Amino acid sequence: MITSLFTHRDYLRLFTAQVSALFGTGLTTVALGLLAYELADADAAAVLGTALTIKMLVYVMVAPIVAAYADRFPRRFFLVGLNVIRAVVVMALPFIDQIWQIYVLIAVLQTASAAFTPTYQAVIPDILPDEREYTRALSAAQLAATMETLLSPMLAAAALTLISFHWLFVGTAIGFVISAVLVITTRIPDAHAAPQGTFRDRIVVGMRIFAATPRLRGLLGLNLVVAAAGSVIMVNTVNYVRDTLGGTQSGVAMLLAANGFGTMIIALSLPGVLDRLGARPVMLAGAATLVAGLGSGIALSTAETGEWRWGAAIAVWAVIGAGTAAVLTPTGQVLRRSSRPADRPALFAAQFSLSHLAWLITYPIAGWLTTAAGFTTTWVTLAAVAGAGITAALRLWPRHDPAELTHLHEIGTIDPTADAIRVDERHYQHTHVFVIDTDHRRWPTPTPRQPAMAS
Incomplete structure (x- = not known):
């Protein structure tokens, strides 16, 4: 049972810190989309696409550098400092009035996140060395991310009936501060000392493991599927609701909540399924679900006007959320299985960078192509990218592993x-x-x- 994990004091505090930061980040997701729409109106998708592309560039470049020195810093204070930086940056977002300022602040914010996330992910297997407990911790982490995706938009929708969306950034900052307080009170072991080597040796170790391990090469293809479908949710939801469905700010939050609900249902059911079937069939089934979700979205984008489209859109967004959970939840298990403890921070950082490299491909497509050619052309293109990803995964990840x-x-x-x-x-x-x-x-x-x- 996932609840048995919470008898571990340090894991409980670290998990609560993750939840706090995630809920803050969820409020920012809603607020940033609405800020882009306020500043750019119909070009909001292009603005979001650019901002998220900057985010991906930072993630791809920063995470391997952090991993190269991850064993040289006390991880607890490192994580606390990064949370403080994120809180300060988010507090500046409500005061901007130029699009370029979004880009600058996003670059700083995501630099801190690019250092935080792989460090946090590498801490969990050190706190929970038992394989079964670690598997359930992965599901709990995905469930936390899911609950954020589900509840943050609902909370944002309720708040937006009373306050301006600018105040949502304050909620984000509070989430980061609470996370920092919880981390500072947690006993976090420092990283295992990796063998000494040149900076280049340390920075490429995770990439070398990826390149040489068949199951990890298959994971690269699955990363591409997740990014192709997820870009529709992250970039196109605001414009689709406001310009095609004629919805309001609350409608944006409702579709994002539907995506989170789909993710939650799968995350709750996965621990037992993973024990029986293993990661490969679950992750491939999730990728197939994402491709099917994109196909349904394409059909929806060509439909004539009608109130029924709201129900169809909610279903499509939920299906994409379900597929995303099926791919992402077992990923940490696959990474742990593929590395020694000393190499784990580098491998988690490599996955962080390589998965976001996939998003670096798909975010500009979702943002810029939508502005130039509309939803149907964009979603057909992303479906083709997803199809290439699942084909690569099937070929590269051996059935017998x-x-x-x-x-x-x-x-x-x-x-x-x-x-x-x-x-x-x-x-x-x-x-x-x-x-x-x-x-x-x-x-x-x-x-x-x-x-x-x-x-």
Whole structure:
């Protein structure tokens, strides 16, 4: 049960800190879209597309640099400082009146977030070393993100009936401050010391693990599917509601809440499913759901006017939320399975950067192409991108993907283990849980197990 996790004092505080920051971020999502619409009107999609592209550029560039030095700073104080920076920046957003100011503040805000998120993600497996508990923590994290997606728009919709959307940024800042207070009271172990090396060695270790691990290469394709569908939600919701459906600010929040509701339903049901089926079939099913959601959105974008479109839009947004949860919830489990503890911060940071590289492709499409060519052309393009992503995942992530692999080493390269078998003058063979590290730099072609023999 997920609730059993909350008997861990440090995990409970860290989880609550995550929830607090997420709810603040959710209010900013609504407020930023409305701010863009206030400043740019019909060009709001282009403004949001540009702002989110800046965000992705920062994420892609900053996270690997942070990972290179993640074991050199006390993680607790590092996380607290980043929350404080985010709170200060968000408090400045209500006072801007120029589009370029959005871009500057988003760059600063997301630099702090790009450092915070992979550091936070790498802390959780150190606090919860048990595999089953960690699996449930991943679902709890996705559920928290889902509840933010569901409840933050509802809270924003209620607040907008009484106050200007500018006050939502104040709620965001409060969320970051509460998160900082909770983190400072949590016992967070510092990072495992990684082997020393050059700056280049440290910065590329996560990328090297991705490039050499088949299941992680498949994850890259799934990242692209999530980004293609998610860009429709993040960039196009405001203009679709206001300009096509003729809705209000509350209508924007309602569609975002529908997306969150779809995510929540799947996140609640996944822990048991993952235990039975494993990550690959669940994540591929989620990607197929996202492609289906995009196809339904394309059909909706060509429909004639009618009140029924509200119900259809709510269903499409919910389906995309469900598919997103099915892909994202098991991702941390896949990353943990693919790395040693010392390399985990670098691998989480690599996933953070590479997943946002996918968003860097799809955000400009969703923003700029919508402004130039409309929703139908844009969503057809994004559906094609998603189709390419799921095809790549199917080809790159083997159906048979055991944790333990039997493989060969040249004699003298590393110290043989107790179960190592000498197979010829140059090689010995052994079997263990296989990950890419300093001793295993290439994914092996599995060899048949051989009976034990005396050396």
